[in-house]
Amino acid sequence: MRSLEPAKNILLTGAGFTKTFGGFLAGEMWAAILNELRGVPYPSLRELMFDDKDLDYERVYDDVLRNRQLTPAEKDAFGRSMHGAYSRMNDLFTDPMRTAEFAAVFQAFVSWFCGVEERDLGFYFTLNQDLFVETFYTPRAGGSRLRLPGLSSPKWFKREPLSLLEEGIALPPSADEAASELWRKNPSRLVYIKLHGSLGWRSSDGSSVMVIGHSKSAQIQEEPLL
Incomplete structure (x- = not known):
């Protein structure tokens, strides 16, 4: 028992x-990931983001993983950018004010x-x-x-x-x-x-x-x- x-x-x-x-909804997370990609030297990743008219970052993530035209470095860069967006959102929660x-x-x-x-x-x-x-x-x-x-x-x-x-x-x-x-x-x-x-x-x-x-x-x- x-x-x-x-x-x-x-x-x-x-x-x-x-x-x-202060957290992000799906569209805001899409924008945060795009912002993280600004300093990444892979324009193909930003193009994939804009190609998704629904701003569905999870679908873009799937597309990146399955895309055979992308190099491992490009896939890793997208993963790091997404992780950075989540980290940025988490930092907003700890605003001392x-x-x-x-x-x-x-x-x-x-x-x-x-x-x-x-x-x-x-x-x-x-x-x-x-x-x-x-x-x-x-x-x-x-x-x-x-x-x-x-x-x-x-x-x-x-x-x-x-x-x-x-x-x-x-x-x-x-x-x-x-x-x-x-x-x-x-x-x-x-x-x-x-x-x-x-x-x-x-x-x-x-x-x-x-x-x-x-x-x-x-x-x-x-x-x-x-």
Whole structure:
């Protein structure tokens, strides 16, 4: 018998949630990637961006990966530009003029999903890959703690800038331990699950673990924790 049970209400967030706090929607992310490409010596990449009339940067990303006319250097440059756009968005969250305001609003909202019974385990799912939650979720004294199954970092949940995660958080090669610990009773009453990976996550081969594009199912299947 499990020591904990899912709380009655769960939370699922996407780009529209962090837009409230200065994040980008799809069209704005397209523009941010294009801005990152300004200093890249590959005009072919900018042409691909403009060729997509829907400003769908995920579709462009797929096109870049599948395009046999592009060199590995060009593909790598596009990946770095996209990563740079996400990093730039994440930096907006840590504006010292707004940090306290963001934290208070976010903390009050998320607390509704921690459950009310002692055996409740809250679940917070997100499609976002930024570090907004890792920055602004700081449990009050005696309050519910948040955890990411199978992962941890001493830099998380301290209301401090997290843009310096270039070294990466290494994902485990197996999800067995994370699964077995999920339902064990502990002070962390809220589980945060990033369905599409995250900025700053690295696979065992050193590659970035951000699920982007229109082949998400295949990408997720390749990473045990996801």
